[in-house]
Amino acid sequence: MEYIIANFIQLDLSTALQVVLLGFIGGVLSGFIGSGGAFFMTPGMMNLGVNGVVAVASNITHKFGKAMVGSHKHGKAGNVDKKLAAYILGTAIIGIQIAVAINSFLFKGASGHGMAKGAGSNLYISLVFAIILSFVAISMLKDVLGSSKSGNADSGPSRKIADAMAKIKLPPVINFKVADTTVSLWVLMPIGIATGYLAGTIGVGGFIGVPAMIYVLGVPTAVAAGTELYLAMFMGAYGALSYAFQGFVDIRMTMLMYLGSLIGIYLGVYGVKVVNEKYIRMVTSLIILLCVISRAIAIPMYLRQLGMLDIDPAWDVYFNMTSKFFLFFSGISGCLLILINVIKSYMQRRGIQKTLRVVKETAQ
Amino acid sequence: MPIVLITSPPHGLGSELARNLAEKTGWPQYSREELVEEAHAQGIKLSRLETSIIKSPVISEHLAWEKELYLSFVTDTLCKKLENKNLIYSGRAAHLLFPGVPHILRVGLGVPLEMRIENASRQLGLSSEKTQEYLEALDEDVKKWVHYVHREQANDPSNYDLFLNLENLSLANASLLLQNTAELADFRIPEQDLKHLEDIHLAARARLHLARNKETAGLNLGIRVRDKVVTVTYMPRQTAAATSISKALSSLEGCRENLCTMAETNILYVQECFDPKADDLGQVTQLAKRWGAAVELIRLIPKGEEAGICLEDIRSKPLSASHKDSGTYTGGVEDDGPDISANDGGLSDTLEELVAMGRSAGGSTVTGSGREVIHAVKENHNYSLVILGNLFLAKGPQASTRLTRELGLTLHDNLRTPVIDIKELKSEFLFGKAQAFKLILYSLIILCIYTLVFSFQKPILNFIGGDLHEKWKWVAAVGMVFFVPFIAYVYGAVSGLLLKLIDID
Amino acid sequence: MSLEILILDDETIVGERLKASLEKDGHKLETFTSSVEALKSLKEKIFDIVVTDIRMDDVSGIEILEHVRKKSLRTKVIMITGYATLEVARESLTKGAFDFIAKPFKIKEIRKAIEKAAEALQTEDNR
Numbered sequence: 001m002e003y004i005i006a007n008f009i010q011l012d013l014s015t016a017l018q019v020v021l022l023g024f025i026g027g028v029l030s031g032f033i034g035s036g037g038a039f040f041m042t043p044g045m046m047n048l049g050v051n052g053v054v055a056v057a058s059n060i061t062h063k064f065g066k067a068m069v070g071s072h073k074h075g076k077a078g079n080v081d082k083k084l085a086a087y088i089l090g091t092a093i094i095g096i097q098i099a100v101a102i103n104s105f106l107f108k109g110a111s112g113h114g115m116a117k118g119a120g121s122n123l124y125i126s127l128v129f130a131i132i133l134s135f136v137a138i139s140m141l142k143d144v145l146g147s148s149k150s151g152n153a154d155s156g157p158s159r160k161i162a163d164a165m166a167k168i169k170l171p172p173v174i175n176f177k178v179a180d181t182t183v184s185l186w187v188l189m190p191i192g193i194a195t196g197y198l199a200g201t202i203g204v205g206g207f208i209g210v211p212a213m214i215y216v217l218g219v220p221t222a223v224a225a226g227t228e229l230y231l232a233m234f235m236g237a238y239g240a241l242s243y244a245f246q247g248f249v250d251i252r253m254t255m256l257m258y259l260g261s262l263i264g265i266y267l268g269v270y271g272v273k274v275v276n277e278k279y280i281r282m283v284t285s286l287i288i289l290l291c292v293i294s295r296a297i298a299i300p301m302y303l304r305q306l307g308m309l310d311i312d313p314a315w316d317v318y319f320n321m322t323s324k325f326f327l328f329f330s331g332i333s334g335c336l337l338i339l340i341n342v343i344k345s346y347m348q349r350r351g352i353q354k355t356l357r358v359v360k361e362t363a364q
Numbered sequence: 365m366p367i368v369l370i371t372s373p374p375h376g377l378g379s380e381l382a383r384n385l386a387e388k389t390g391w392p393q394y395s396r397e398e399l400v401e402e403a404h405a406q407g408i409k410l411s412r413l414e415t416s417i418i419k420s421p422v423i424s425e426h427l428a429w430e431k432e433l434y435l436s437f438v439t440d441t442l443c444k445k446l447e448n449k450n451l452i453y454s455g456r457a458a459h460l461l462f463p464g465v466p467h468i469l470r471v472g473l474g475v476p477l478e479m480r481i482e483n484a485s486r487q488l489g490l491s492s493e494k495t496q497e498y499l500e501a502l503d504e505d506v507k508k509w510v511h512y513v514h515r516e517q518a519n520d521p522s523n524y525d526l527f528l529n530l531e532n533l534s535l536a537n538a539s540l541l542l543q544n545t546a547e548l549a550d551f552r553i554p555e556q557d558l559k560h561l562e563d564i565h566l567a568a569r570a571r572l573h574l575a576r577n578k579e580t581a582g583l584n585l586g587i588r589v590r591d592k593v594v595t596v597t598y599m600p601r602q603t604a605a606a607t608s609i610s611k612a613l614s615s616l617e618g619c620r621e622n623l624c625t626m627a628e629t630n631i632l633y634v635q636e637c638f639d640p641k642a643d644d645l646g647q648v649t650q651l652a653k654r655w656g657a658a659v660e661l662i663r664l665i666p667k668g669e670e671a672g673i674c675l676e677d678i679r680s681k682p683l684s685a686s687h688k689d690s691g692t693y694t695g696g697v698e699d700d701g702p703d704i705s706a707n708d709g710g711l712s713d714t715l716e717e718l719v720a721m722g723r724s725a726g727g728s729t730v731t732g733s734g735r736e737v738i739h740a741v742k743e744n745h746n747y748s749l750v751i752l753g754n755l756f757l758a759k760g761p762q763a764s765t766r767l768t769r770e771l772g773l774t775l776h777d778n779l780r781t782p783v784i785d786i787k788e789l790k791s792e793f794l795f796g797k798a799q800a801f802k803l804i805l806y807s808l809i810i811l812c813i814y815t816l817v818f819s820f821q822k823p824i825l826n827f828i829g830g831d832l833h834e835k836w837k838w839v840a841a842v843g844m845v846f847f848v849p850f851i852a853y854v855y856g857a858v859s860g861l862l863l864k865l866i867d868i869d
Numbered sequence: 870m871s872l873e874i875l876i877l878d879d880e881t882i883v884g885e886r887l888k889a890s891l892e893k894d895g896h897k898l899e900t901f902t903s904s905v906e907a908l909k910s911l912k913e914k915i916f917d918i919v920v921t922d923i924r925m926d927d928v929s930g931i932e933i934l935e936h937v938r939k940k941s942l943r944t945k946v947i948m949i950t951g952y953a954t955l956e957v958a959r960e961s962l963t964k965g966a967f968d969f970i971a972k973p974f975k976i977k978e979i980r981k982a983i984e985k986a987a988e989a990l991q992t993e994d995n996r
């Protein structure tokens with residue numbers, strides 16, 4: 001790949017359009033799933049030849065701007081617990097700091113030894129990505145398949161862990177009004193650090209933050225999503241600032257992604273209204289799983305670049321192609337599924353809207 | 365003719381007090397234990413709702429359905445037990461029943477723990493230590509249960525009219541106090557509130573009726589009754605429901621007519637006076653059409669006042685057919701006759717209009733403020749927007765604005781729904797001239813920025829990551845953090861407006 | 870592990886359905902519809918797990934629970950009922966019931982409760 005300057009690649013029209021497409025798909029998915037499309041956009045950009053760190057940095061920056069617009073809306077709906085956000089944020093900063101430090105160390109440390117630029121950090125990001133997201137996808141799938149067997153009786157989130165955690169009364173214990181829950185700071189802290197670390201490393205803190213809030217802290221789902229978006233705004237700002245300070249944010253990427261994502265997100269959110277919940281979770285977990293596979297395929301390529309694996313460099317192209325194929329396949333098919341549903345209901349909505357009225361004389 | 369609701373802690377003396385009061389007054393008396401038996405006899409299973417609090421693994425949609433069924437069952441059973449409009453009911457969270465119906469005597473009972481331990485240990489054959497453990501756990505359970513079922517704090521004093529502490533007060537004297545209080549004029553339910561009670565009863569019966577009907581059982585429905593007209597809203601995924609609901613309701617006694625509206629969501633529109641021809645209403649229905657939403661109307665009359673201005677409003681306009689026979693101003697004290705709907709601040713006519721458009725989710729009149737509105741709507745949690753129209757008309761414009769804002773905050777906090785003033789509706793949700801202008805302006809800004817950035821890639825990239833960046837690290841970072849949200853905001857507005865233009869939002 | 874389980878419910882169908890599916894799991898089952906009969910059997914023998922309805926005509930499930938707990942603290946008692954209140958559920962837990970299942974339930978739920986009871990039995994036995 002040619003570099004126009006420092007860490008930034010030369011953009012041609014086709015790459016630019018692919019980034020817009022990535023943004024659009026990522027937007028639809030993130031609107032639909034409710035938490036970041038970065039799990040799709042980061043690897044997608046890496047497949048386009050963008051360095052891992054730059055992809056992550058541009059994504060965090062992208063997410064930060066988006067969250068700023070989005071959390072304003074959630075705030076109006078009363079779904080943001082600012083106190084909870086403040087506490088998690090305090091601890092998440094530590095996590096982000098760790099992530100940024102590791103990423104820039106790997107990136108800069110590796111380039112000195114004549115190896116491919118950024119291969120170390122690419123490998124590291126891909127590994128963390130694959131491990132965390134396969135865990136998320138599998139537990140989600142298990143959840144969907146499990147609940148489909150037991151019928152609709154038990155389809156709410158389980159409160160078992162949250163109840164156990166609520167028993168930990170190690171001071172300081174804090175009460176959160178909007179989220180309607182009370183937890184010890186010591187339970188909250190690891191969640192904050194983990195969220196921050198993942199947000200900083202692969203740009204998808206929400207995948208850990210939201211379920212952790214729901215299952216561990218016992219926060220209602222809507223409040224968890226709203227609070228996470230609010231949180232993402234600050235975490236994103238912090239992450240963006242840190243990465244921009246290091247000079248890793250490619251503003252062109254961020255801007256191109258916006259072109260697609262901000263339209264996509266509206267369609268995704270609309271999709272949630274018209275598609276049933278189990279289907280949403282099913283589609284989501286499958287898409288994530290395919291993204292994981294796609295990233296895993298790219299791993300041997302980075303291993304070779306680091307000199308840890310002995311394969312023909314000519315194969316890189318094939319690894320990259322397959323990886324890219326999986327990613328786009330998952331994204332595009334998921335996106336199509338959602339969009340088809342959106343269009344269908346959009347057409348339908350015009351037809352059947354009427355109040356049925358039956359008048360009868362009072363039976364007296 | 366009072367209704368007395370007595371809440372006592374488990375193994376307190378609630379039913380004893382109720383019995384004592386019943387002996388003194390001759391009013392019918394009923395307890396929660398009997399109610400549970402009755403539910404059993406009618407095949408309504410409560411055990412999941414009761415015990416889920418202990419096991420607390422899931423709060424699911426199905427459980428929410430059982431909760432609504434339970435509340436309807438309680439309402440129906442107690443209404444049937446009313447004799448000469450008298451009733452004494454005692455049991456868990458009794459004082460929270462019939463939310464929003466005024467002039468019901470809501471009593472709390474405080475019983476010393478030792479007394480309860482003695483009581484319970486005798487009944488259950490447990491040691492007093494074990495009993496204490498049992499009662500403490502149970503109190504905690506009840507607290508959670510009340511929070512889930514009634515969405516209220518069990519010990520919120522504002523929900524009681526009277527709280528009796530049996531620490532020093534004997535049961536007999538407590539009952540005497542209660543009798544004297546219940547006979548006060550404040551607890552005589554006026555005619556119009558009895559009508560409201562009848563509507564609440566009909567809504568409960570409609571829900572039970574639909575739950576018992578094979579075709580409509582298990583559907584997640586919104587039910588509202590006003591003046592014996594039952595309005596049911598259902599989700600669009602239950603398309604087949606409309607006809608089966610109407611069919612099922614046609615056999616419901618006392619129901620004058622029924623309406624079924626399919627809605628993805630509901631919009632709550634609160635206003636003091638409605639006018640079916642007003643522009644405001646037009647905007648609301650336009651939004652409802654776009655969202656596939658049904659509109660629920662609440663006519664809010666501030667406490668201690670009558671909505672006199674409404675009538676002025678109506679008078680100054682040509683009277684529509686249904687208004688012709690309602691000539692005289694009654695000072696808000698309405699007759700019981702059929703012309704009751706004529707003086708309702710345009711509510712009936714506006715509902716008619718909504719029905720004609722297929723957007724009605726029912727309506728009601730509420731006297732009071734935010735609290736009363738919440739009581740009236742709290743079992744329906746499917747609102748996506750609350751619109752506040754012209755309210756507190758009798759006050760000056762400034763006071764009215766302030767009160768409206770306060771009401772908005774109360775509703776927002778309790779319903780967790782965005783609240784908007786009708787005046788902002790157009791700019792927030794609809795597409796008009798101002799929006800078109802904004803769209804063009806913002807598009808131009810975006811176009812300029814993108815052109816600039818992509819024509820001067822090299823210097824810009826140099827500044828954010830190249831040699832220049834080395835010198836200006838902080839400036840570059842901070843600049844970026846301000847620049848990106850700006851882009852997101854402006855372009856977000858553009859894409860939002862574009863989609864609004866084609867009715868997707 | 871194979872457990873000896875007693876099932877008591879005044880509706881015949883409950884015992885039958887549970888027996889059919891739990892025997893597949895390798896447990897030994899005895900089912901009763903009369904609490905008096907069940908009490909007789911409980912006096913003679915110690916079961917690993919007792920599953921009992923709460924509301925029955927002669928002897929209530931709570932009494933069965935009290936009897937079992939008096940005789941052997943090892944036996945795990947699981948209560949099932951369609952008409953439970955918070956008070957009754959809390960009472961049976963205070964009196965030593967292992968778990969509490971509200972009717973209508975899925976067989977899966979009872980199987981889970983039995984698995985949990987089996988685990989508890991195993992850890993107790995290993996101690």
